[in-house]
Amino acid sequence: MVKKDLIKNFWNFLLFVAASLWVLFVEMISLLGKSTEAPDPDKSLSNSDRTGALNYRTGQLDDGTDPYGWYEND
Numbered sequence: 001m002v003k004k005d006l007i008k009n010f011w012n013f014l015l016f017v018a019a020s021l022w023v024l025f026v027e028m029i030s031l032l033g034k035s036t037e038a039p040d041p042d043k044s045l046s047n048s049d050r051t052g053a054l055n056y057r058t059g060q061l062d063d064g065t066d067p068y069g070w071y072e073n074d
Helices: 002-035
Strands: 053-055 060-062
Touching: none
Parallel strands: none
Antiparallel strands: 053 060
């Protein structure tokens, strides 16, 4: 009788540990999914600053040194 109770308690403990590990795994995957940012297609890496002159050729702000861009509205 004592042996059956021991086995039953051990089995319940294993189920608890397995369920806890599963919840931890799901939460970690959820956090990884929330932490990734979708890249903004309108913003390129070369024009990463948010200050500068509006380049009407590219439609983005830059430092005003683009030789093919224009910086005044036509």
